[in-house]
Amino acid sequence: MAVPTNGSAPANVEEAVPAATISNAYKNWYRFSRNPTAVIGAVIVLIVIACALFAPWIAPYPEQVDNFVDFRARHLPPSWDHWFGTDNVGRDVLTRVIYGYRISLLLVVVVLGLSIPFGVMLGLMAGYFGGWVEIVIMRLTDIALAIPPLVMALAITAVLSPNLMNAMIAISVLWWTWHTRLIYSITRTLKTQEFVEAAEILGASKVHILFKELLPNCVSAISVKATLDAGFVILIGASLSFLGLGVQPPTPDLGTMVATGADYLPDRWWQSVMPGMAILFAILGFNLLGDGLRDMFDVEDVR
Amino acid sequence: MEFLYFLARRLLWSILVLVGLSIIIFTIARIVPGDPARIALGPLATQEQVAALQAEMGLDRPIHSQYLGYVGGLLQGDLGQSLLTQRSVNEDIGDTFAATFELVVATVIVSMIIGVPAGVMAARNKDGWLDNSSRFIALLGVVTPAFFLAILLQLLAGYVLDILPVTNRMPAGTDFRADITGLMVVDTMLKGRFDLTVEALRHLLLPTIALSAATIGQIMRITRSSMIDVSRQDYIESSRAFGIPARIRTFKYMLRPSFVPPLTILGLEFASLIGNAFVVEMVFGWPGMASYGVRTILQKDLNAVMGVVMVSGLFFVFVNLLIDVLVGYVDPRVRIRGTR
Numbered sequence: 001m002a003v004p005t006n007g008s009a010p011a012n013v014e015e016a017v018p019a020a021t022i023s024n025a026y027k028n029w030y031r032f033s034r035n036p037t038a039v040i041g042a043v044i045v046l047i048v049i050a051c052a053l054f055a056p057w058i059a060p061y062p063e064q065v066d067n068f069v070d071f072r073a074r075h076l077p078p079s080w081d082h083w084f085g086t087d088n089v090g091r092d093v094l095t096r097v098i099y100g101y102r103i104s105l106l107l108v109v110v111v112l113g114l115s116i117p118f119g120v121m122l123g124l125m126a127g128y129f130g131g132w133v134e135i136v137i138m139r140l141t142d143i144a145l146a147i148p149p150l151v152m153a154l155a156i157t158a159v160l161s162p163n164l165m166n167a168m169i170a171i172s173v174l175w176w177t178w179h180t181r182l183i184y185s186i187t188r189t190l191k192t193q194e195f196v197e198a199a200e201i202l203g204a205s206k207v208h209i210l211f212k213e214l215l216p217n218c219v220s221a222i223s224v225k226a227t228l229d230a231g232f233v234i235l236i237g238a239s240l241s242f243l244g245l246g247v248q249p250p251t252p253d254l255g256t257m258v259a260t261g262a263d264y265l266p267d268r269w270w271q272s273v274m275p276g277m278a279i280l281f282a283i284l285g286f287n288l289l290g291d292g293l294r295d296m297f298d299v300e301d302v303r
Numbered sequence: 304m305e306f307l308y309f310l311a312r313r314l315l316w317s318i319l320v321l322v323g324l325s326i327i328i329f330t331i332a333r334i335v336p337g338d339p340a341r342i343a344l345g346p347l348a349t350q351e352q353v354a355a356l357q358a359e360m361g362l363d364r365p366i367h368s369q370y371l372g373y374v375g376g377l378l379q380g381d382l383g384q385s386l387l388t389q390r391s392v393n394e395d396i397g398d399t400f401a402a403t404f405e406l407v408v409a410t411v412i413v414s415m416i417i418g419v420p421a422g423v424m425a426a427r428n429k430d431g432w433l434d435n436s437s438r439f440i441a442l443l444g445v446v447t448p449a450f451f452l453a454i455l456l457q458l459l460a461g462y463v464l465d466i467l468p469v470t471n472r473m474p475a476g477t478d479f480r481a482d483i484t485g486l487m488v489v490d491t492m493l494k495g496r497f498d499l500t501v502e503a504l505r506h507l508l509l510p511t512i513a514l515s516a517a518t519i520g521q522i523m524r525i526t527r528s529s530m531i532d533v534s535r536q537d538y539i540e541s542s543r544a545f546g547i548p549a550r551i552r553t554f555k556y557m558l559r560p561s562f563v564p565p566l567t568i569l570g571l572e573f574a575s576l577i578g579n580a581f582v583v584e585m586v587f588g589w590p591g592m593a594s595y596g597v598r599t600i601l602q603k604d605l606n607a608v609m610g611v612v613m614v615s616g617l618f619f620v621f622v623n624l625l626i627d628v629l630v631g632y633v634d635p636r637v638r639i640r641g642t643r
Contacts (some may be wrong), residue, residue: 111339143323145571146620147612150578151596155612158600237447239582242450255450256600258311262454262586273458283446296322 021290025130031296038292043296044285052101059095066250075268083157085270087261095273096252097278104282107168107237113127114172116226118216124210125186127178136187150236157245167246171236175229182225186218224290229287238279254279309631317624320474324616325377329370332609335345365521377613383606387599391609400614402472402486403580403591407618408486409511410576411569414481414518419565422526427553429531437523453513453586459508470588472506473499497556510587514579518572522565533557563634570626578599 021202032038056062060083064070078085084093090257124136149171156170188279190196191214240246241255249256261272340356361372375600376383382392397426421441449476461469472487473479479499481490487503531540534557542552577593584594597606 033519139319140323143320144328145574146320146324147616148574148576148578148619149329150326150575150581151612154581154596154600155328155608158329158603158608160607231446235446236578238448239450239578242582243585244601258451258454265454266458269458272454276416276448277456279451280447283448285441287442287446 006179015295016085026030029161032292037075038050038295039292041285041288041292044281048101048282048285049105049231051098052105055102056098059092059098061095064091064095065099065252075271077146077268078270078274084274085268087257087271088264093257093274097275098187098253099252100254100257100278101277101282103164103247104234104237107164107171108233110168111171111175111237111243112226112229114168115175116179116222119176120183120215120222121182122300123183124187124214127184128191128206128210128214134184135185135214137181141177141180141184144174147174149174150239153236153240154243154245162248164247164251165193167237167240168207168241170240171233175233178229179222182221183218186212186221190214190217211258220282220293221299224293224297224299227286231283231290234279234282236285306631310628313624313627317365317620320620321617324620325368325374325613328609328612328616329373332605333366333369350466377420382610382613385599385604385607385610387602387604387607392607394606395595396610396614399592399595401481402487402589403593405486405488406510406514406584406589406591407576407580409488409507410515410518413511414522415565416568417515418519419526419562420524422523422565423530423553423558424533424563425523425527426530432526435589438527441520441523444523445518447516448518448582449513449585450582452516453510453583456509456513458585467509468506471508473502477502495611507555510583510589513586514576514583517579518569518576521568521572524560525568526563529561533561558631563630566626566630566633570623573619573622578621 059065068089070213073086073090074088076082076086076090080093082094084097087093087096093291117182122137122141152174153167153170156173157166160166160169160258195207196213199209204213237246238253238255239260241253242259244256244259247253248254249260257275258272258279261268261270261275264271338363340353344352344356348609361369364372380393382396384390385395387393416597421437425437428557429433457469461468468474477499479491479494481487482489483493488500488507490505491497530553539552539556542556547556548552580591581593581597583589584591585597588594592614596608596615599611
């Protein structure tokens, strides 16, 4: 449960740093750095982000990303020149995996950028205003939760056409519901606390209470949820493109690479196993980091 | 009596959700850029042919009347005609649903009988090596994409070890129709073909593992944490003081209240489980509703897609209703709260 962060720290930690404002940040860092899984998660996430940002400089053969064919170099197994081997038209798989992270992270940023503000806004309103606002918003959320997200995304990309843009839309359409639920439950317990009542008595506007009093206390829960979400958005995006309903070739997408590579199983296993491992690696990183942040911020019921 | 009241409320709510679901599905089907009739007939059809099909599909009527027509069809269990198979969507889904149902039921059973005991064991050995290793395995289960796990299983069990079949529900050329319940495993037993039951189970094994990995992980984690929460309760503390043996304490006093969170999680997880069924069925060539769904989606077969989404939602709502009733049964507090 997210409570205003003014809890007392263990005495030895408080003594180690002088000012109270630093103390909180330091305390969090102290707890975080002593949680091995969280640190591993953070390292993995940083690697993935670095790959996405600096792909042209990191990738061994940047010219082989999309429209490149070299039939002499087809189906080469992993070697010193091609760590992850080459694919069915002779492109370096490692290069495409590194560029693939760009697509995955772009998907994460857009989906979460669209759905978090929307979901948080609705959750704040439902939790604080109560009454019919609460009933309408929460019932809508319940209905939206009854549709399996991947099935919904499949249906939407089916009626639109399969590409990155529509995959983003299709995933975002339902993603906000989880944030609405989370923020709703936090807000509902927060609104009876004294600092909210005090603001109300002082005549603060509704907007002020929603965004200046309630929202800051949801930030840690949102950041934990967003980190865990990042992994699941990558997962669902990869599932979509695995089925041929997401990003279309020749754009280097990890799910598509697994699907195309699967045609050459079992002998040329690296073409699907390596991109698959790359997806697993990224999701694992975001999950470990999310779990670590959850322990650090002490927000237990975020899942 | 109070339980009946709880049940009635819950049932009413499920119906409301389904109405909402039908509106959402209908809206999506109508935001198609372009004309469903044109998509169905292809670019070579004449304007007259398109207009005729529009009239036949009711696309020339006002939108609310179209929706009422759609719901009217739904209530009679009519999902329209599939463009891909040229049969009614009901028949198509009727033929394929049993295979998906069998896979999903197997997955739920496996998830519960592995996830709950693993969670209990981890909680009893909190922070020991057993706890840490099972938590690590649970984490791997949660983060591995179902389609990737499916491929790895095919590689390992079907090729490297060569011990299990990797596609379909039965060996090719088997002369057997599951026409009693539609569930291969059950029907082979009912007809006394126990040799085929073994085959059915062998075919079911890999898809079930691929589909259940994530659910097992989630259930194990939640069982573990709820067992630990319960073990800190006062009544457990006093039962310890009274000298009640650890085994009885664990299984009699701690397990029942700890059973509620895994059930609830199973309900929520069921959504992603149905979603994952779509990819797992594709990989294993499982002739179920989900692979029918993917095939029709790729063909833009709108009626079939709407039907598959609706049935998936119905399945989800029904399972959650069932789980809520179970939770109400296991935990009396829930059904009492439900009546207020």
